[in-house]
Amino acid sequence: MSSLSPVNPDPTLPPVAEKEAFVPRDRPFSLPNLMRTIAGGYIPLILATLVVFLPLLWMILSSFKQPGEIITMDLKILPESLNFQNYNIAMTTVPFAQFFINSTIVTVVGATVKVLLAILTAYALVFVRFPFKNIIFMLILVALMVPPQVSILPNYILIAGMGGKNTLWGIILPGLGTAFGTFLLRQHFMTLPASILESAEIDGAGHWRRLWQIVVPVSVPSIATVALVTVVSEWNEYIWPLIITDRPETMTLPVGLTLLQNSESNASGWGILMAGAVLVIVPILVVFAALQRYIVAGLTQGSVTG
Amino acid sequence: MTRQLASTPSTSPPVPPGPSGTPGELRRRRWSGRSRRDFFVFLALALPNLLLIAVFTYRPLISNIYYSTLDWTLGSASATVVGIENYVTFFTSDDASKVLGTTAVFTLVTVGGSMILGLLIALALNSRVRGTTFARSAVFAPYVLSGVGVGLVWLFIFDPGYGVLAWILRGIGQQSPQWINDPQLSLVMVILVYVWKNLGYCAVVYLAGLQSLPQDVMEAAALDGANGFKRFLSMSIPLLSPTTFFLLITTLLSSLQAFDLIRIMTPLGAGTSTLIYEAYLQAFGAFNRAGYSAAISVVLFAILLVITVLQLRFVERKVHYS
Secondary structure: OOOOOOOOOOOOOOHHHHHHHOHHHHOOOOHHHHHHHHHHHHHHHHHHHHHHHHHHHHHHHHOOOOHHHHOOOOOOOOOOOOOOHHHHHHHHHOOHHHHHHHHHHHHHHHHHHHHHHHHHHHHHHHHOOOOOHHHHHHHHHHHHHOOHHHHHHHHHHHHHHOOOOOOHHHHHHHHOOOHHHHHHHHHHHOOOOHHHHHHHHHOOOOHHHHHHHHHHHHOHHHHHHHHHHHHHHHHHOOHHHHHHOOOHHHOOHHHHHHHHHHHOOOHHHHHHHHHHHHHHHHHHHHHHHHHHHHHHHHHOOOOOOO | OHHHHHHOOOOOOOOOOOOOOOHHHHHHHHHHOOHHHHHHHHHHHHHHHHHHHHHHHHHHHHHHHHHOOEEOEOOOOOOEEOOOHHHHHHHHOHHHHHHHHHHHHHHHHHHHHHHHHHHHHHHHHOOOOOOHHHHHHHHHHHHHOOHHHHHHHHHHHHOOOOOHHHHHHHHOOOOOOOOOOOHHHHHHHHHHHHHHHHHHHHHHHHHHHHHOOOHHHHHHHHHOOOOHHHHHHHHHHHHOHHHHHHHHHHHHHHHHOOOHHHHHHOOOOOOOOOHHHHHHHHHHOOOOEHHHHHHHHHHHHHHHHHHHHHHHHHHHHOOOOO
C-alpha cells in the first residue's frame, strides 16, 4: 500500500551528498516541498473530484430553479429559493411515484432471486459432485461475455409472445439468470477451507444445512458485494425495460425519465428534467456513498490476480 | 473476469486428507453411495439458473442468426426467407461504412480516453496525500449512476442556448456550437460524457495495479537514481501491462455495448449510430425491420467473439514480469 519514498537513506553515499539529498526531507514544510505536494498530489485530485461533482451539483441546483432563472443569458448559479415546484410538476406530468414503486419492485425481486440463484449455483459447482462441471462452468464464463444487448430482439419476441409486455414479470424474468454472481461466488467458495465442511458432513449435515449454516454465514462479505452490484445494475437497467414497456403503469424510473424528457422538450423544461434526474440518481448515490467499499470491490473484481 | 479465465483453478472440490487409508481409496468409499444423490442435488441447485442462462442468453444468439435470414417486419405475422440478403444490404449500403465508422471512432476514442485519463488519475490517487480515499470514491461514482440521468444532466450542460458550456463560451466571446443537431459534434459530445462516466472504473483498476507493483523492485530503481518519470516510463508501464490488457478488453467490450447515453442524448442517432444503436433503431425505431436488425446484431456479436478469442490467445502468450 505504502507508496515508495523518493529519497532513501543510503549508507554508501558520502555525507555531503547525503546532507544535500535530505534537505526536503528534513523540512517537510519547506516551500519547494510544499509546492511539489500540492502540484503533484492535491491539484489533480481536487480537479478530478470537481469534474465529477460539479455536473451533479449543477443538476441539484437547477432542479430548484424556475424557468425564468434558466432561460436567461446571465447565468445564475444559486436558485432564488428552495422551491420544490419542479419536483411537483415532474411528479404530476408523469407518474413518478409509480415509477419509483416499479423500480423498487424490479430491483428488490430481481436482485433477491439473482443472488439466491448465484449462491445455489456456485455451491453446486464447488461442493456437489457432478459430471461435466468444467463444461458447465465454461458455459457460464462464456455467458459473461455475451452482451445482453444482442439478445433483446429474440427476448422481446419471446416475452411479448408470452404476454409479458407491460408487466413487471416481463421486465424481471429475462435478467434473472446470473453468470456474474455465480462466477464471483464460485471464486470465493473455492477459497473456503474444506475442513469445516468435512466435519459438518461427518456430523451428518446434508448439503442444504451445510450451505445455509456454514457456507453462507462465512461468505457474507462476498454475498453482500454481489448483492450490491446486482442492486445497482437492476436499478439502472435501461434498454430492456425501455423495449418491453410502453405504458406508464409498468415503467421503471430510467424509462419514466425518458417519458418525461419527451413531454418537456423545450428549454423551460430543464428545471423539471433536472428534478427528474435527481429522483433517479440520488437514491443510488446515497447507497453508493454508504457502501462504496463493497461496490467498488465488486465492480472491479478480477482486475488484479488474487 | 477475463483474466481469471486463463488462470482459473480446476472445479473439483478440495479433498481433505483422510484419517486412514490412501486418499483415493477413502474418496471412493465415501462417494460411492452418494454419487447418484449428488447428481440430483446438483440439478436441483443449479438447474434454474442454468436454464435461465440457456433461454435468455444462449437461445437469442441462435434465434438472431435465424431472424437475420428473414425479411420480417416486427409485429407482422408473416415473414419471407431471404437468405443472406440482409447482410448484403447492410454491407453494400451507406449504412455499413457509416455505422462501422461511428462504432470504430466511438470505441477507440472512449477506450483510449478513459484508459489514459484513468491512468493519470490513478497516479494522482496513488500519491501520499490526505483525502485519496474520498477522491477515489468520488471519481468512481459516475460509473454507478444511471446513464439516463447522467445523459440528461449533460444534455442540459451542452444546451447551446442556456447550458453552462454556452455561457462559458459566451464569456470568452464564442458562440456555442450546435452540439445536438450537428452529427459530428453530437458524437464528440456523447464520447466526452461516456469518458466522464467510465474513467473512474479505469482509475480504480489502475490504482489497484499500481499498488500491487513489487515495491522492492521500484525502490531498487529509485536507489539506482531513476527519477519518478523515468521509473514510471520504464518500470511502472511495463509492469502494469497485465492491468492495461485487462482494461483494454473490458472497456472495449463495454464501449461496444454503450446504449443508455446514446439513446438519451441523441435519440435519432444521427452521427451516433453505433452497431448496437443501429440494431435497436432498426427493430424498435420507425421501421420495425426485425430481420435487418438481427443481421446487425449478428455482425456485432461476431466482432465481440473475435475480440474474446484474440484475447484468449493473447493471454496464453502474454509476458509476465513478476
